[in-house]
Amino acid sequence: MSNIIATQTVHEKFGGVVPELASRAHMQNILPVVDQSLKQAAVSLTELDAIAYTQAPGLIGALLVGSQFAKSLALSLNKPLIAVHHMQAHVLANLIAEDRPSFPFLCLTVSGGHTQIVVCESPTKLTVIGETIDDAAGEAFDKSAKLLGLPYPGGPLIDKYAANGNPKRFSFTEPQIPGLDFSFSGLKTSILYFLKNAGESNVFKEAFLADEETCKLFIKNNLADICASIQARIVSILMNKLKKAAHETGIKQICLAGGVSANSGLRKAFTALGEKENWKTFIPAFEYCTDNAAMIAITAHYKFLEKDFVGMESSPSARAEW
Ligand code: KG4
Numbered sequence: 001m002s003n004i005i006a007t008q009t010v011h012e013k014f015g016g017v018v019p020e021l022a023s024r025a026h027m028q029n030i031l032p033v034v035d036q037s038l039k040q041a042a043v044s045l046t047e048l049d050a051i052a053y054t055q056a057p058g059l060i061g062a063l064l065v066g067s068q069f070a071k072s073l074a075l076s077l078n079k080p081l082i083a084v085h086h087m088q089a090h091v092l093a094n095l096i097a098e099d100r101p102s103f104p105f106l107c108l109t110v111s112g113g114h115t116q117i118v119v120c121e122s123p124t125k126l127t128v129i130g131e132t133i134d135d136a137a138g139e140a141f142d143k144s145a146k147l148l149g150l151p152y153p154g155g156p157l158i159d160k161y162a163a164n165g166n167p168k169r170f171s172f173t174e175p176q177i178p179g180l181d182f183s184f185s186g187l188k189t190s191i192l193y194f195l196k197n198a199g200e201s202n203v204f205k206e207a208f209l210a211d212e213e214t215c216k217l218f219i220k221n222n223l224a225d226i227c228a229s230i231q232a233r234i235v236s237i238l239m240n241k242l243k244k245a246a247h248e249t250g251i252k253q254i255c256l257a258g259g260v261s262a263n264s265g266l267r268k269a270f271t272a273l274g275e276k277e278n279w280k281t282f283i284p285a286f287e288y289c290t291d292n293a294a295m296i297a298i299t300a301h302y303k304f305l306e307k308d309f310v311g312m313e314s315s316p317s318a319r320a321e322w
């Protein structure tokens with residue numbers, strides 16, 4: 001009924017999210033956002049069935065602001081309180097649209113903090129069958145962008161420049177990780193060496209052959225091709241593991257989720273692979289891919305049906321398994 005997003009631009013100049021500034025911005029934003037969302041939905045607080053909040057994982061300061069606010073609201077309105085796991089919510093964003101996957105489905109969740117392949121047997125029964133052992137896919141995009149001198153978050157900018165580039169021009173290493181897990185830290189190192197050598201070598205030999213000016217000029221003159229090649233490698237790492245997971249589980253209903261699923265190269269490759277493999281594929285609408293309230297609400301809806309409520313002692317957690 002409404003899905004209001006307050007974007008925090010305060011972090012841009014720091015090249016990443018500053019936790020303390022994030023909590024403060026949350027404090028300032030939460031009342032206006034709640035007000036605006038109620039207005040847009042044209043509902044009053046008393047008409048709500050329950051109050052849901054993001055319990056984990058995330059930056060603890062930001063989570064605390066949301067949880068204290070939600071608890072206060074639930075207590076004062078005498079409504080049930082629902083604690084939602086952020087990663088479950090990313091997966092269930094696929095249940096918002098009319099055209100939904102049937103159960104069981106597989107979901108590749110790719111965000112700034114996580115990269116997971118999840119088997120979803122019901123809205124409340126989810127199992128992680130593969131995940132990153134180091135950086136997340138979004139981090140791989142953002143850290144690569146930082147190496148290119150692009151501002152944070154660089155993922156969308158790599159996407160933008162890649163649109164005019166040749167993805168086959170440069171080749172970056174594909175990590176050999178067994179099973180369904182991912183690794184992106186080696187890719188980052190290979191990009192670092194490649195750039196510092198101004199494209200002369202893509203392997204870990206004589207490091208840093210070029211001076212800073214030469215490197216900068218190389219990046220400037222080849223930005224589109226570098227971005228397209230980085231994007232192509234991140235996408236191929238993701239698609240190879242997803243294909244493997246689909247083969248191993250025999251599941252053909254396949255979803256994408258998380259902020260990185262806004263990436264146009266990934267969306268294209270995912271749809272093409274789905275056609276080739278005879279999958280039925282689903283990608284949430286753009287506004288439900290990056291962090292949003294609607295995905296928390298749809299998860300809360302299913303928890304509400306199961307009366308999965310929490311008490312006032314419920315508290316957020318920076319890290320949490322599910
Ligand atoms: O799910 P999300 O909004 O927040 C987290 O829970 O982390 O994901 C944010 C991540 C960031 O790393 C951002 O760079 C990446 O999603 N992202 C993209 C694109 N749009 C957002 N990465 C590549 N291409 C995009 N178009």
Ligand code: ZN
Nearest residue numbers: 090111259291
């Ligand atoms: Zn997220």
